[in-house]
Amino acid sequence: MTMEEVLKVRGARHRYGDKVALDGVDLDVHAGECVALLGPNGAGKTTLVNLAIGLLSRQAGEITLAGGDPRHAATRRKLGVVQQSLGFPNTMRVGEAVSGAAVRAGMTRGAAGPILAEVGLTDLLKQRVVKLSGGQRQRVQLAMALVADPALLVLDEPTVGLDVPARRRFWDLLAERRAKGTGVLVTTHLIEESAAVADRVVVLANGRVLADARPDVLVDRLPDRTVSARTTLSGEQLSRLPGVVSVDREGEHVRLTTRSPEALLRRLLAEDPALAELRVEGAGLEEAVVALTKASGTAVAA
Numbered sequence: 056m057t058m059e060e061v062l063k064v065r066g067a068r069h070r071y072g073d074k075v076a077l078d079g080v081d082l083d084v085h086a087g088e089c090v091a092l093l094g095p096n097g098a099g100k101t102t103l104v105n106l107a108i109g110l111l112s113r114q115a116g117e118i119t120l121a122g123g124d125p126r127h128a129a130t131r132r133k134l135g136v137v138q139q140s141l142g143f144p145n146t147m148r149v150g151e152a153v154s155g156a157a158v159r160a161g162m163t164r165g166a167a168g169p170i171l172a173e174v175g176l177t178d179l180l181k182q183r184v185v186k187l188s189g190g191q192r193q194r195v196q197l198a199m200a201l202v203a204d205p206a207l208l209v210l211d212e213p214t215v216g217l218d219v220p221a222r223r224r225f226w227d228l229l230a231e232r233r234a235k236g237t238g239v240l241v242t243t244h245l246i247e248e249s250a251a252v253a254d255r256v257v258v259l260a261n262g263r264v265l266a267d268a269r270p271d272v273l274v275d276r277l278p279d280r281t282v283s284a285r286t287t288l289s290g291e292q293l294s295r296l297p298g299v300v301s302v303d304r305e306g307e308h309v310r311l312t313t314r315s316p317e318a319l320l321r322r323l324l325a326e327d328p329a330l331a332e333l334r335v336e337g338a339g340l341e342e343a344v345v346a347l348t349k350a351s352g353t354a355v356a357a
């Protein structure tokens with residue numbers, strides 16, 4: 056992977072009247088890289104994306120898209136965008152939608168052919184877009200976004216409403232484009248999915264970057280896991296088990312916190328064959344992000 060930046064944001068600040076939406080944000084997407092932008096509602100994700108794709112004018116900071124200013128039309132030709140709520144005219148057919156996008160990007164109508172084949176829409180060329188399934192329509196949008204071979208592809212919740220095979224196909228297609236150098240910025244609420252597809256996860260909250268790290272690094276920042284069970288082991292026996300941080304007991308029901316649940320579970324099961332109602336809680340990227348957005352002000356770097 057080359058390390059060329061296809062999107063570079065430095066010190067972006069943005070306010071709507073008195074409301075501060077972005078409060079000094081840095082963001083990089085390199086060629087071939089997939090960056091997931093996560094954060095609670097109102098975090099500033101849409102504002103950041105709209106600045107990056109030139110829909111909003113920059114108020115403060117630097118934003119460079121494929122080496123240029125995203126407000127310039129020539130720069131935006133190097134950008135592909137897939138948005139959730141794009142409407143299509145009632146009569147527009149699949150082939151027309153994609154060849155129209157090719158022409159708008161300064162290419163010939165014929166440029167639509169290969170991309171339609173790539174996303175598997177050749178059989179649906181004459182279909183009206185409004186009659187397609189959600190997954191097929193998503194592929195039309197992807198073809199429109201990819202036709203000009205963009206340096207950066209921006210995806211807004213791209214797999215909402217898609218079934219599992221359609222999702223997998225979507226990410227497989229993107230993997231091929233990424234291998235050829237297209238950078239991807241994806242906003243999503245699907246934390247697990249972004250962990251699976253992203254090279255880096257950027258967590259925004261209150262207009263600031265709380266974390267910018269590989270998904271596995273974020274998971275390592277997890278708070279302690281909780282193991283709960285019904286057991287006859289005494290408090291003293293429990294606190295001697297490996298990796299136990301705390302013991303909280305109510306009759307036979309205990310809650311143990313630990314950083315190493317696997318080792319603890321093995322010993323628990325060995326020492327108490329009558330162990331029942333075993334549960335382990337808190338073990339994914341989702342918890343890491345929630346914990347990060349709750350803990351104020353501590354940034355995490357990769």
Ligand code: ATP
Binds near residue numbers: 094
């Ligand atoms: P969501 O996940 O809900 O889409 P978001 O992370 O995309 O949220 P933004 O839409 O960027 O967040 O909003 C950031 C902040 O700026 C919010 O507090 C929002 O209320 C405010 N905001 C966004 N757009 C405007 C606007 N046009 N006028 C005034 N305030 C706005």
